[in-house]
Amino acid sequence: MSTKRIVITGATGLIGRKLVAELQNEYALVIFSRNPSRARDTLPGAADYVAWQPSEQGAWMSAIDGAWGVIHLAGAPISTGLLGKRWTPEYKAEIRNSRVIGTRGIVNAIAAASQRPNVFICASAVGYYGPYRDSTPLDESAPPGRDFLAQVCVAWEAEAARAESFGVRTVQLRTGLLLDPESGALPQIMLPFKLMTGGPILPGTQVYPWIHPADEVGLIRFALEDERVRGPLNAVAPGALPNREFAAILGKVLGSPSWLPVPEFSLRIALGEMADLVVYGQNAIPRKALDLGYQFRFPTLEPALRDLLKLPP
Numbered sequence: 001m002s003t004k005r006i007v008i009t010g011a012t013g014l015i016g017r018k019l020v021a022e023l024q025n026e027y028a029l030v031i032f033s034r035n036p037s038r039a040r041d042t043l044p045g046a047a048d049y050v051a052w053q054p055s056e057q058g059a060w061m062s063a064i065d066g067a068w069g070v071i072h073l074a075g076a077p078i079s080t081g082l083l084g085k086r087w088t089p090e091y092k093a094e095i096r097n098s099r100v101i102g103t104r105g106i107v108n109a110i111a112a113a114s115q116r117p118n119v120f121i122c123a124s125a126v127g128y129y130g131p132y133r134d135s136t137p138l139d140e141s142a143p144p145g146r147d148f149l150a151q152v153c154v155a156w157e158a159e160a161a162r163a164e165s166f167g168v169r170t171v172q173l174r175t176g177l178l179l180d181p182e183s184g185a186l187p188q189i190m191l192p193f194k195l196m197t198g199g200p201i202l203p204g205t206q207v208y209p210w211i212h213p214a215d216e217v218g219l220i221r222f223a224l225e226d227e228r229v230r231g232p233l234n235a236v237a238p239g240a241l242p243n244r245e246f247a248a249i250l251g252k253v254l255g256s257p258s259w260l261p262v263p264e265f266s267l268r269i270a271l272g273e274m275a276d277l278v279v280y281g282q283n284a285i286p287r288k289a290l291d292l293g294y295q296f297r298f299p300t301l302e303p304a305l306r307d308l309l310k311l312p313p
């Protein structure tokens with residue numbers, strides 16, 4: 001194992017757990033968590049577990065000094081599902097503050113370090129681009145949107161970008177819809193299909209920029225180890241699809257019809273403002289990753305779903 005220390009926040013989350021499994025044998029991982037003893041139980045084998053929470057400063061700051069890299073994934077869940085928290089004004093403030101203040105504190109610690117990291121990778125999201133119902137292509141140079149999520153991403157990325165002014169290579173990872181059969185959005189998207197009532201979410205033209213976990217982790221490793229990667233990086237597969245086609249492929253893979261369109265008003269009743277996550281999309285394109293030569297393991301949806309659901313190709 002290398003002696004290079006990598007600090008990871010949000011390591012206990014959906015992406016973080018997979019990232020820890022990928023990096024653990026090669027790097028000395030320092031896991032920052034709001035509950036370090038629970039993190040130790042769920043992710044044994046890291047070099048250290050440090051109590052951290054989103055704040056502008058804290059005792060945890062010294063653990064960043066001398067780290068080779070920092071990967072900052074933590075934040076209050078954005079997509080909480082049908083039974084989860086609604087986007088009340090209070091919860092929207094938590095979504096924003098956990099990211100903006102959390103990132104500010106991490107960058108403050110980077111600034112204060114006597115030995116600063118080589119690289120700082122900070123999560124962001126394709127929500128940066130705002131809500132689209134069409135397939136306008138969006139590479140990393142596209143402008144930000146004006147809705148709530150876009151404004152969160154703009155403020156979050158701006159906090160992360162301060163690390164560049166301290167000479168630290170910084171990457172803002174604009175992740176799309178991470179496909180995981182156990183948690184996140186995919187189980188909820190699959191449920192109506194398993195009940196034989198699946199179909200596109202109207203208007204059906206909105207594009208879902210999905211990514212297979214192997215490529216999410218692959219792109220984080222790429223950003224960590226390849227010094228050419230800098231600034232925003234779309235973490236999405238090249239094969240993003242309009243929702244109508246996404247639903248048709250999901251139905252085909254699950255052996256279930258894709259016939260019952262879901263109207264926006266029913267999602268608004270069920271999810272409130274959070275329905276924005278599914279009635280809009282972004283045709284985000286991984287331009288930077290492709291230009292720099294990253295090889296996607298799962299560039300197209302059907303093989304990605306078959307792999308995740310352990311179905312024959």
Ligand SMILES: NC(=O)c1ccc[n+]([C@@H]2O[C@H](COP(=O)([O-])OP(=O)(O)OC[C@H]3O[C@@H](n4cnc5c(N)ncnc54)[C@H](OP(=O)(O)O)[C@@H]3O)[C@@H](O)[C@H]2O)c1
Pocket residue numbers: 009010011012013014015016032033034035039053054073074075076077078094098102123124125126174175176177178179184
């Ligand atoms: N999954 C996706 O499809 C997706 C798509 C786009 C962007 N992203 C972004 O990528 C990052 C990682 O995603 P993920 O799906 O792995 O996230 P996740 O599973 O929802 O959560 C990651 C971690 O954040 C910490 N956390 C939870 N609530 C928090 C709060 N109120 N304040 C501070 N920390 C809190 C938790 O770690 P501890 O309990 O150990 O502190 C949690 O394990 C997030 O910032 C997310 O917005 C994810």
